[in-house]
Amino acid sequence: MNTTYERQNPAFYALIAALVLMSIAPIYLMLSTSFRLNVDIMSETSSLLFFPTMQNYETVLCNVLWYDPGHIDYCDPTFGRALGSSLLVALISTGITLVVGCMAAYALVRFRFMGRGTVSMTTLIMRMVPPAVLLVPVFGIWTFQYQLDGTYAGIILVYVAMNLPFVIWILQSFIVQVPIQLEEAARMDGANALQVFFLVVLPVIKPGLAAASIFTFRIAWNEFLIANALLDRNTRTVPVTIVNSLTEYDIDWGVIMATGMLLAIPPIIFTFVASKQIITGMTAGAVKG
């Protein structure tokens, strides 16, 4: 790149520094709390210096660790199990949403057919449905009609349906940019519709797929309300266990912050690895061009 950078005045850098500090400070606080013992957290002198300890993380992960941490009398397996459930649910629902959403977005962009307008309008409207609104019907139907309460299949179905509108919306804006000549050339060479889609279109829209998968994963990974209503003791996801361990008084801040940190790590990693795709996904639709 040979863009020339303008010289800015010091106040400008001060502003940027303040903004960065403001957005990072709460996350840093959580991180540092998760490395402290409760004695340190509660002590009056809020020192910046403290002995970092892994104890909180050991407490949380006790049943998946390969060694026995010395300070634990009783190992509570809730969180380790929840972590497994969360991973499973988030990964599978992301996979399904992506494949299904991609095909739908492609059909919406490339073909003119009856009912095309209605489909994209419904997609847009469905995007606004808040999870709280789905709570009552999902509880009723999943329990009494689909018999899927407490199962992974049940929650995955909800997440796929919830995420599809958004994924279709994002992917449409990427597929529009695929040059139609590319597809026509493939078709001339005798590829059928499915081959064109999987071998020509998909590779070109990889950045869009990355953005869409991060958004889907994030929702499935972070969602609480419906998971709380549907899942039972054995299938609970991490957000549900966090809220359950929050009591009015006497919160074990060190442990809960360690749990929170573990829940926050995957999204943070995605953000640093693929911030460009995330921003593209965020701006797609609102900002054209």
Added chain:
Amino acid sequence: MTTANMRRMTPYMFLAPAAAFMIVGLLYPVAYMIYASFLDWNPSQLIGEADWINLRNYVSLLQDASFRESTVVTLKFSSIVVTTEMVVGVGLALLLDRQIRGISVLRTIFILPMMIAPIVVGLMWRYMYHPSVGIFNRTLKDWGLEPIPWLSDSGWALTSIIIADIWQWTPFIFILALAALQSLPRSALEAARIDGASGWQQIIHIKLPLMMPVLVVTLLLRLIDSFKVLEVILVMTNGGPGLSTEILSLRIARTASEFRELGVAAAMSNYLLLLLLALTIIMFVYNKIVEAREAAVRQAAEEA
């Protein structure tokens, strides 16, 4: 099947899986909820056993003081949050729209708060607002000031959750506004600069009007999303103290799980849905108008 038939079937084949998922997981539940809102139904009954009570759920909600209170809290929360975030976010975008080193790192840091689970965001803020170990009250104490009852006082609680939401979502507006700014036609800005327009004149007469379509969509998206906020508030205050932070989606969740009145919760969901539907339709219509106008301008340019 002939080839022509295959052609015609292709789009439907591509759409079928998505349609199936959305009908089973989204459309049918929403239809079911609309039906349930006319029932007197609690979770221990099958839906078939519940009594049909016409519009009674809707009518009694309108007379219910705590529902009205929730509505007021929701509207207050959404309007304050969205206004502040728009002003701050767009302002920052205008300020930071320069060629500086490391702008991409900056954007990465700014999107962090949005990516982290709302549950965790609530947790962080609850910790910071903690009366004795929280950083805010500690700092106040170090400066010799009175501690503030951030979450335990009904006057402060709403302010506290608003601050947390502003922290989490201002970056969203900032990033969209910045993207809009950077896609503005350079020629218009160049022309203004040559004509001697000052920084402020450029912003008010050129940048803001050109950004307007994006800003309106951003505003509506954020407004719709602000009605969906739930987990952050649930973790911080659980709607209390009293009803001071109980926004509608939280009240729906509580009506369903604590008070066990599914019919009422469904009716409440419908009110919320109607509100959001209105907003979405406004957005859709606005988009169509902008597109039509752009097409007209383009046509005029071609004819000239």
